[in-house]
Amino acid sequence: MHLDTITKLLDIPNYRAVEVTGREYDFFGVTLERVKDIPPVCSGCGRIHGASVHSRGTMIAEDLQISGKRVLLLVPKRKVKCSEDGTIRVEALQWLNGRFTDRFTEQVYRLTSITTNQEAGWFLKLDDETVYRIDKRKLEELALEKLDPVPVPKHMSVDEVAWQKWHKYVTNVVDVDQRKVIWNDQGRGKVNLDKFFRSLGKENCEKIEAVACDGARGYLSSIKQYATNALIVLDHFHVKKYLNDAVDTVRKEELKKARQQNNGELSSILHCNKRFILMQNKVTTKKQDLLEKLASLNERVYQAMLLKEQFVSIYTDPRTARGALNEWIIAAIKSKIPAFVELGYKFFRKRSYLLNYFLCKITTAISEGINNKIKRLSRMAYGYKDVHYFLLKIHQHCGLLNPKLST
Ligand SMILES: [Zn+2]
Numbered sequence: 183m184h185l186d187t188i189t190k191l192l193d194i195p196n197y198r199a200v201e202v203t204g205r206e207y208d209f210f211g212v213t214l215e216r217v218k219d220i221p222p223v224c225s226g227c228g229r230i231h232g233a234s235v236h237s238r239g240t241m242i243a244e245d246l247q248i249s250g251k252r253v254l255l256l257v258p259k260r261k262v263k264c265s266e267d268g269t270i271r272v273e274a275l276q277w278l279n280g281r282f283t284d285r286f287t288e289q290v291y292r293l294t295s296i297t298t299n300q301e302a303g304w305f306l307k308l309d310d311e312t313v314y315r316i317d318k319r320k321l322e323e324l325a326l327e328k329l330d331p332v333p334v335p336k337h338m339s340v341d342e343v344a345w346q347k348w349h350k351y352v353t354n355v356v357d358v359d360q361r362k363v364i365w366n367d368q369g370r371g372k373v374n375l376d377k378f379f380r381s382l383g384k385e386n387c388e389k390i391e392a393v394a395c396d397g398a399r400g401y402l403s404s405i406k407q408y409a410t411n412a413l414i415v416l417d418h419f420h421v422k423k424y425l426n427d428a429v430d431t432v433r434k435e436e437l438k439k440a441r442q443q444n445n446g447e448l449s450s451i452l453h454c455n456k457r458f459i460l461m462q463n464k465v466t467t468k469k470q471d472l473l474e475k476l477a478s479l480n481e482r483v484y485q486a487m488l489l490k491e492q493f494v495s496i497y498t499d500p501r502t503a504r505g506a507l508n509e510w511i512i513a514a515i516k517s518k519i520p521a522f523v524e525l526g527y528k529f530f531r532k533r534s535y536l537l538n539y540f541l542c543k544i545t546t547a548i549s550e551g552i553n554n555k556i557k558r559l560s561r562m563a564y565g566y567k568d569v570h571y572f573l574l575k576i577h578q579h580c581g582l583l584n585p586k587l588s589t
Pocket of ligand 1: 224225226227228229231263264265266
Protein backbone atom coordinates (compact mmCIF):
# COMPACT_ATOMS: atom_id res chain seq x y z
CA MET A 183 0.00 0.00 0.00
CA HIS A 184 1.20 3.49 -0.80
CA LEU A 185 2.19 5.51 2.29
CA ASP A 186 -0.17 8.34 1.30
CA THR A 187 -3.03 5.87 1.27
CA ILE A 188 -2.11 4.64 4.74
CA THR A 189 -1.91 8.23 5.98
CA LYS A 190 -5.40 8.85 4.60
CA LEU A 191 -6.69 5.62 6.11
CA LEU A 192 -5.28 6.41 9.54
CA ASP A 193 -6.59 9.97 9.34
CA ILE A 194 -4.67 11.28 12.36
CA PRO A 195 -4.47 15.09 12.26
CA ASN A 196 -0.93 16.39 11.64
CA TYR A 197 0.63 12.91 11.38
CA ARG A 198 1.64 10.92 8.32
CA ALA A 199 2.90 7.39 7.80
CA VAL A 200 6.54 7.23 6.72
CA GLU A 201 7.20 3.51 6.98
CA VAL A 202 5.24 0.29 7.26
CA THR A 203 6.92 -2.80 8.64
CA GLY A 204 5.87 -6.28 9.63
CA ARG A 205 3.76 -7.05 6.59
CA GLU A 206 4.99 -10.61 6.82
CA TYR A 207 3.97 -10.91 10.50
CA ASP A 208 0.55 -10.84 12.11
CA PHE A 209 0.75 -7.10 12.76
CA PHE A 210 1.54 -3.91 10.91
CA GLY A 211 4.07 -1.50 12.43
CA VAL A 212 3.43 2.01 11.11
CA THR A 213 6.02 4.71 11.79
CA LEU A 214 4.42 8.14 12.09
CA GLU A 215 5.88 11.59 11.61
CA ARG A 216 4.50 15.03 12.41
CA VAL A 217 3.51 16.97 9.31
CA LYS A 218 3.96 20.41 10.90
CA ASP A 219 6.11 21.06 13.94
CA ILE A 220 3.38 22.37 16.24
CA PRO A 221 4.60 23.10 19.81
CA PRO A 222 3.77 20.31 22.31
CA VAL A 223 0.90 20.56 24.79
CA CYS A 224 1.84 19.82 28.41
CA SER A 225 0.02 16.75 29.76
CA GLY A 226 0.16 18.16 33.27
CA CYS A 227 -1.57 21.51 32.85
CA GLY A 228 -2.85 21.31 29.27
CA ARG A 229 -0.99 24.43 28.23
CA ILE A 230 1.73 25.16 25.70
CA HIS A 231 4.95 26.14 27.38
CA GLY A 232 7.18 28.51 25.49
CA ALA A 233 10.39 26.75 26.56
CA SER A 234 12.03 24.42 24.11
CA VAL A 235 11.44 20.67 23.99
CA HIS A 236 13.19 18.82 26.82
CA SER A 237 13.71 15.51 25.00
CA ARG A 238 12.34 13.38 22.18
CA GLY A 239 11.43 9.73 21.99
CA THR A 240 9.11 7.21 20.38
CA MET A 241 6.18 5.36 21.86
CA ILE A 242 4.12 2.43 20.60
CA ALA A 243 0.35 2.78 20.50
CA GLU A 244 -2.10 0.15 19.32
CA ASP A 245 -4.68 1.22 16.76
CA LEU A 246 -7.67 -0.47 15.12
CA GLN A 247 -6.92 -3.53 13.00
CA ILE A 248 -6.39 -3.26 9.25
CA SER A 249 -7.34 -6.31 7.19
CA GLY A 250 -7.57 -8.40 10.32
CA LYS A 251 -4.05 -7.56 11.44
CA ARG A 252 -3.16 -5.69 14.60
CA VAL A 253 -1.72 -2.22 13.99
CA LEU A 254 1.04 -0.78 16.16
CA LEU A 255 1.84 2.89 15.61
CA LEU A 256 5.31 4.21 16.32
CA VAL A 257 4.54 7.72 17.48
CA PRO A 258 7.19 10.44 17.97
CA LYS A 259 6.68 11.94 21.41
CA ARG A 260 8.25 14.97 23.03
CA LYS A 261 8.79 15.83 26.68
CA VAL A 262 8.40 19.35 28.01
CA LYS A 263 9.23 21.09 31.25
CA CYS A 264 6.05 22.30 32.89
CA SER A 265 6.35 25.90 34.03
CA GLU A 266 3.74 25.33 36.74
CA ASP A 267 5.73 22.90 38.87
CA GLY A 268 8.95 22.32 36.97
CA THR A 269 8.38 18.60 36.29
CA ILE A 270 9.25 16.98 32.99
CA ARG A 271 6.09 15.76 31.30
CA VAL A 272 5.29 13.94 28.11
CA GLU A 273 3.22 15.86 25.58
CA ALA A 274 -0.52 15.29 25.46
CA LEU A 275 -2.02 13.93 22.23
CA GLN A 276 -5.80 14.08 22.04
CA TRP A 277 -6.18 11.02 19.86
CA LEU A 278 -4.19 8.84 22.26
CA ASN A 279 -5.38 7.22 25.46
CA GLY A 280 -2.33 5.76 27.18
CA ARG A 281 -0.75 3.18 24.91
CA PHE A 282 -3.84 2.97 22.70
CA THR A 283 -5.55 5.25 20.24
CA ASP A 284 -8.80 6.74 21.38
CA ARG A 285 -10.75 4.84 18.75
CA PHE A 286 -9.15 1.59 19.89
CA THR A 287 -10.27 2.12 23.51
CA GLU A 288 -13.70 3.09 22.16
CA GLN A 289 -13.88 -0.25 20.35
CA VAL A 290 -12.85 -2.16 23.48
CA TYR A 291 -15.54 -0.32 25.42
CA ARG A 292 -18.21 -1.06 22.81
CA LEU A 293 -17.30 -4.73 22.78
CA THR A 294 -17.20 -5.08 26.58
CA SER A 295 -20.66 -3.47 26.62
CA ILE A 296 -22.17 -6.38 24.73
CA THR A 297 -20.07 -9.31 25.86
CA THR A 298 -17.69 -10.46 28.58
CA ASN A 299 -14.19 -9.02 28.91
CA GLN A 300 -12.75 -12.46 28.17
CA GLU A 301 -14.59 -12.73 24.89
CA ALA A 302 -13.79 -9.16 23.91
CA GLY A 303 -10.12 -9.92 24.66
CA TRP A 304 -10.20 -13.05 22.57
CA PHE A 305 -11.70 -11.12 19.66
CA LEU A 306 -9.16 -8.30 19.86
CA LYS A 307 -6.23 -10.59 20.70
CA LEU A 308 -5.63 -8.85 24.01
CA ASP A 309 -5.01 -10.47 27.40
CA ASP A 310 -7.60 -10.12 30.20
CA GLU A 311 -5.48 -7.71 32.21
CA THR A 312 -5.14 -5.31 29.26
CA VAL A 313 -8.87 -5.40 28.53
CA TYR A 314 -9.55 -4.73 32.21
CA ARG A 315 -7.20 -1.72 32.30
CA ILE A 316 -8.54 -0.15 29.09
CA ASP A 317 -12.13 -0.82 30.06
CA LYS A 318 -11.84 0.52 33.59
CA ARG A 319 -10.07 3.67 32.47
CA LYS A 320 -12.68 4.37 29.79
CA LEU A 321 -15.55 3.75 32.21
CA GLU A 322 -13.98 6.03 34.81
CA GLU A 323 -13.74 8.80 32.21
CA LEU A 324 -17.36 8.30 31.16
CA ALA A 325 -18.52 8.16 34.78
CA LEU A 326 -17.19 11.67 35.42
CA GLU A 327 -19.11 12.88 32.42
CA LYS A 328 -22.39 10.98 32.72
CA LEU A 329 -23.12 9.87 36.28
CA ASP A 330 -23.20 13.28 37.91
CA PRO A 331 -25.72 14.78 38.48
CA VAL A 332 -27.94 11.76 39.07
CA PRO A 333 -31.14 11.94 37.00
CA VAL A 334 -34.29 12.33 39.11
CA PRO A 335 -36.58 9.30 38.73
CA LYS A 336 -40.36 9.52 38.84
CA HIS A 337 -40.74 5.81 39.53
CA MET A 338 -37.74 4.01 40.95
CA SER A 339 -36.83 0.66 42.41
CA VAL A 340 -34.03 -0.19 44.78
CA ASP A 341 -32.41 -3.57 45.16
CA GLU A 342 -29.22 -5.20 46.29
CA VAL A 343 -27.06 -7.86 44.71
CA ALA A 344 -24.23 -9.94 46.15
CA TRP A 345 -20.94 -9.24 44.44
CA GLN A 346 -18.74 -11.50 46.50
CA LYS A 347 -19.16 -14.33 48.96
CA TRP A 348 -19.55 -13.60 52.67
CA HIS A 349 -22.44 -11.23 52.21
CA LYS A 350 -20.80 -8.44 50.32
CA TYR A 351 -23.45 -6.44 48.50
CA VAL A 352 -23.95 -3.51 46.21
CA THR A 353 -27.13 -1.44 46.08
CA ASN A 354 -28.63 -0.41 42.74
CA VAL A 355 -31.25 2.21 42.06
CA VAL A 356 -33.24 1.77 38.84
CA ASP A 357 -35.26 4.40 37.01
CA VAL A 358 -38.25 2.22 36.14
CA ASP A 359 -39.51 4.42 33.29
CA GLN A 360 -36.08 4.73 31.69
CA ARG A 361 -35.30 1.05 32.40
CA LYS A 362 -31.83 1.96 33.57
CA VAL A 363 -29.67 1.71 36.64
CA ILE A 364 -29.05 5.35 37.57
CA TRP A 365 -27.02 5.00 40.76
CA ASN A 366 -25.18 2.34 42.73
CA ASP A 367 -22.99 1.95 45.76
CA GLN A 368 -21.05 -0.59 47.75
CA GLY A 369 -23.05 -2.00 50.69
CA ARG A 370 -26.76 -2.23 51.40
CA GLY A 371 -29.38 -0.80 53.67
CA LYS A 372 -30.43 2.60 54.94
CA VAL A 373 -26.96 4.15 54.84
CA ASN A 374 -26.66 3.52 51.11
CA LEU A 375 -30.13 4.62 50.12
CA ASP A 376 -29.76 7.74 52.27
CA LYS A 377 -26.65 8.57 50.25
CA PHE A 378 -28.64 8.31 47.01
CA PHE A 379 -31.42 10.57 48.25
CA ARG A 380 -28.95 13.11 49.59
CA SER A 381 -27.23 13.24 46.21
CA LEU A 382 -30.60 14.18 44.65
CA GLY A 383 -31.34 16.92 47.17
CA LYS A 384 -34.52 17.55 49.17
CA GLU A 385 -36.50 19.18 46.38
CA ASN A 386 -35.81 16.39 43.89
CA CYS A 387 -36.61 13.67 46.44
CA GLU A 388 -40.06 15.17 46.78
CA LYS A 389 -40.64 14.68 43.04
CA ILE A 390 -40.35 10.89 43.34
CA GLU A 391 -43.83 9.36 43.00
CA ALA A 392 -43.20 5.70 43.75
CA VAL A 393 -40.44 3.45 45.06
CA ALA A 394 -40.46 -0.31 44.61
CA CYS A 395 -38.42 -2.39 47.02
CA ASP A 396 -38.29 -5.69 48.88
CA GLY A 397 -39.81 -4.12 51.98
CA ALA A 398 -36.63 -4.40 54.07
CA ARG A 399 -36.69 -2.17 57.13
CA GLY A 400 -33.61 -0.10 56.22
CA TYR A 401 -34.96 0.88 52.81
CA LEU A 402 -38.42 1.66 54.21
CA SER A 403 -37.08 4.05 56.82
CA SER A 404 -34.84 5.79 54.28
CA ILE A 405 -37.71 6.21 51.79
CA LYS A 406 -40.03 7.57 54.49
CA GLN A 407 -37.39 10.05 55.60
CA TYR A 408 -36.44 11.44 52.18
CA ALA A 409 -38.96 10.54 49.46
CA THR A 410 -41.82 11.91 51.47
CA ASN A 411 -44.33 11.95 48.62
CA ALA A 412 -43.52 8.51 47.29
CA LEU A 413 -45.80 5.52 47.35
CA ILE A 414 -43.91 2.49 48.66
CA VAL A 415 -44.58 -0.65 46.65
CA LEU A 416 -43.57 -4.18 47.51
CA ASP A 417 -43.37 -5.27 43.89
CA HIS A 418 -44.17 -8.58 42.18
CA PHE A 419 -40.55 -9.38 41.58
CA HIS A 420 -39.74 -9.43 45.29
CA VAL A 421 -43.01 -11.09 46.25
CA LYS A 422 -42.24 -13.87 43.80
CA LYS A 423 -38.75 -14.19 45.26
CA TYR A 424 -40.15 -14.51 48.79
CA LEU A 425 -42.64 -17.17 47.65
CA ASN A 426 -40.05 -19.14 45.72
CA ASP A 427 -37.64 -19.03 48.66
CA ALA A 428 -40.34 -20.37 50.98
CA VAL A 429 -41.21 -23.23 48.58
CA ASP A 430 -37.53 -24.03 48.26
CA THR A 431 -37.05 -24.16 52.03
CA VAL A 432 -39.92 -26.67 52.31
CA ARG A 433 -38.55 -28.68 49.39
CA LYS A 434 -35.12 -28.95 51.03
CA GLU A 435 -36.59 -30.02 54.38
CA GLU A 436 -38.73 -32.70 52.80
CA LEU A 437 -35.91 -33.90 50.57
CA LYS A 438 -33.76 -34.42 53.66
CA LYS A 439 -36.53 -36.43 55.30
CA ALA A 440 -37.17 -38.48 52.14
CA ARG A 441 -33.49 -39.39 51.95
CA GLN A 442 -33.41 -40.41 55.59
CA GLN A 443 -36.43 -42.63 54.97
CA ASN A 444 -34.91 -44.01 51.76
CA ASN A 445 -37.90 -42.81 49.78
CA GLY A 446 -36.35 -42.92 46.31
CA GLU A 447 -39.39 -41.81 44.35
CA LEU A 448 -39.94 -38.69 46.46
CA SER A 449 -36.22 -37.82 46.58
CA SER A 450 -36.04 -37.85 42.81
CA ILE A 451 -38.98 -35.45 42.54
CA LEU A 452 -37.61 -33.09 45.17
CA HIS A 453 -34.07 -33.21 43.83
CA CYS A 454 -32.68 -29.83 42.85
CA ASN A 455 -32.81 -30.79 39.15
CA LYS A 456 -36.58 -30.60 39.40
CA ARG A 457 -36.42 -27.39 41.36
CA PHE A 458 -36.79 -25.24 38.27
CA ILE A 459 -39.97 -26.97 37.24
CA LEU A 460 -41.42 -26.22 40.66
CA MET A 461 -40.34 -22.58 40.44
CA GLN A 462 -41.87 -21.99 37.02
CA ASN A 463 -44.70 -19.54 37.01
CA LYS A 464 -46.34 -20.96 33.93
CA VAL A 465 -48.42 -24.07 34.26
CA THR A 466 -46.86 -26.65 31.96
CA THR A 467 -47.76 -30.31 31.52
CA LYS A 468 -44.45 -31.28 33.13
CA LYS A 469 -45.29 -29.17 36.13
CA GLN A 470 -48.84 -30.52 36.24
CA ASP A 471 -47.55 -34.12 36.28
CA LEU A 472 -45.08 -33.30 39.00
CA LEU A 473 -47.75 -31.61 41.09
CA GLU A 474 -50.04 -34.62 40.77
CA LYS A 475 -47.31 -36.95 41.93
CA LEU A 476 -46.46 -34.62 44.79
CA ALA A 477 -50.08 -34.47 45.87
CA SER A 478 -50.04 -38.19 46.50
CA LEU A 479 -46.50 -38.46 47.83
CA ASN A 480 -45.88 -35.44 49.98
CA GLU A 481 -48.57 -33.22 51.31
CA ARG A 482 -46.34 -30.48 52.67
CA VAL A 483 -44.54 -29.64 49.45
CA TYR A 484 -47.82 -29.88 47.57
CA GLN A 485 -49.44 -27.50 50.04
CA ALA A 486 -46.51 -25.09 49.71
CA MET A 487 -46.87 -25.17 45.94
CA LEU A 488 -50.58 -24.48 46.18
CA LEU A 489 -50.02 -21.53 48.50
CA LYS A 490 -47.58 -20.11 46.00
CA GLU A 491 -50.03 -20.56 43.11
CA GLN A 492 -52.90 -19.10 45.11
CA PHE A 493 -50.92 -15.97 45.79
CA VAL A 494 -50.78 -15.15 42.07
CA SER A 495 -54.59 -15.06 41.94
CA ILE A 496 -54.60 -12.17 44.43
CA TYR A 497 -53.34 -9.92 41.66
CA THR A 498 -56.03 -10.81 39.17
CA ASP A 499 -58.65 -8.38 40.45
CA PRO A 500 -57.90 -5.14 42.30
CA ARG A 501 -61.43 -5.03 43.76
CA THR A 502 -61.04 -8.31 45.60
CA ALA A 503 -57.30 -8.07 46.26
CA ARG A 504 -57.52 -6.88 49.85
CA GLY A 505 -59.87 -9.70 50.85
CA ALA A 506 -57.90 -12.30 48.89
CA LEU A 507 -54.65 -11.17 50.52
CA ASN A 508 -56.15 -11.50 54.00
CA GLU A 509 -57.45 -14.96 53.18
CA TRP A 510 -54.05 -15.98 51.90
CA ILE A 511 -52.29 -14.70 55.01
CA ILE A 512 -54.65 -16.71 57.23
CA ALA A 513 -54.17 -19.84 55.10
CA ALA A 514 -50.38 -19.45 55.24
CA ILE A 515 -50.35 -19.09 59.02
CA LYS A 516 -52.76 -22.01 59.41
CA SER A 517 -50.62 -24.23 57.16
CA LYS A 518 -48.19 -24.70 60.07
CA ILE A 519 -45.34 -24.84 57.53
CA PRO A 520 -42.73 -22.64 59.25
CA ALA A 521 -41.50 -20.95 56.06
CA PHE A 522 -45.06 -19.98 55.11
CA VAL A 523 -46.14 -19.04 58.63
CA GLU A 524 -43.21 -16.61 58.65
CA LEU A 525 -44.17 -15.31 55.20
CA GLY A 526 -47.79 -14.93 56.32
CA TYR A 527 -46.74 -12.65 59.14
CA LYS A 528 -44.33 -10.77 56.90
CA PHE A 529 -47.04 -10.08 54.30
CA PHE A 530 -49.42 -9.11 57.11
CA ARG A 531 -46.98 -6.44 58.31
CA LYS A 532 -46.33 -5.24 54.77
CA ARG A 533 -49.84 -5.66 53.36
CA SER A 534 -50.30 -1.97 52.61
CA TYR A 535 -47.13 -1.99 50.48
CA LEU A 536 -48.35 -5.11 48.70
CA LEU A 537 -51.67 -3.48 47.90
CA ASN A 538 -49.98 -0.25 46.80
CA TYR A 539 -49.12 -2.18 43.67
CA PHE A 540 -52.65 -1.51 42.46
CA LEU A 541 -52.13 2.22 42.83
CA CYS A 542 -48.83 2.18 40.99
CA LYS A 543 -48.12 -0.79 38.78
CA ILE A 544 -44.37 -0.82 38.73
CA THR A 545 -43.63 -3.62 36.32
CA THR A 546 -41.69 -6.64 37.36
CA ALA A 547 -40.06 -7.33 34.03
CA ILE A 548 -37.59 -4.46 34.34
CA SER A 549 -36.36 -5.34 37.81
CA GLU A 550 -36.13 -8.96 36.81
CA GLY A 551 -34.28 -8.31 33.55
CA ILE A 552 -31.83 -5.92 35.16
CA ASN A 553 -31.37 -8.22 38.11
CA ASN A 554 -30.49 -11.15 35.86
CA LYS A 555 -27.97 -9.07 33.95
CA ILE A 556 -26.36 -7.89 37.18
CA LYS A 557 -26.25 -11.44 38.52
CA ARG A 558 -24.43 -12.56 35.41
CA LEU A 559 -21.97 -9.70 35.92
CA SER A 560 -21.55 -10.54 39.60
CA ARG A 561 -20.62 -14.10 38.73
CA MET A 562 -17.79 -12.64 36.70
CA ALA A 563 -17.00 -10.16 39.48
CA TYR A 564 -15.78 -13.04 41.62
CA GLY A 565 -12.96 -13.08 39.12
CA TYR A 566 -11.84 -9.48 39.37
CA LYS A 567 -12.66 -8.69 43.02
CA ASP A 568 -12.67 -4.95 42.34
CA VAL A 569 -15.94 -3.52 43.58
CA HIS A 570 -15.51 -0.09 41.99
CA TYR A 571 -15.05 -1.73 38.64
CA PHE A 572 -18.10 -3.90 39.30
CA LEU A 573 -20.19 -0.78 40.01
CA LEU A 574 -18.99 0.74 36.72
CA LYS A 575 -19.75 -2.49 34.84
CA ILE A 576 -23.33 -2.38 36.14
CA HIS A 577 -23.67 1.13 34.72
CA GLN A 578 -22.12 -0.08 31.47
CA HIS A 579 -24.43 -3.06 31.03
CA CYS A 580 -27.64 -1.75 32.60
CA GLY A 581 -27.39 1.99 32.83
CA LEU A 582 -26.06 5.35 31.84
CA LEU A 583 -22.68 4.11 30.62
CA ASN A 584 -24.15 1.79 28.02
CA PRO A 585 -23.42 2.94 24.46
CA LYS A 586 -26.72 1.50 23.22
CA LEU A 587 -28.98 2.60 26.07
CA SER A 588 -27.53 6.09 26.41
CA THR A 589 -28.35 7.22 22.89
ZN1 LIG B 1 2.45 22.26 32.21
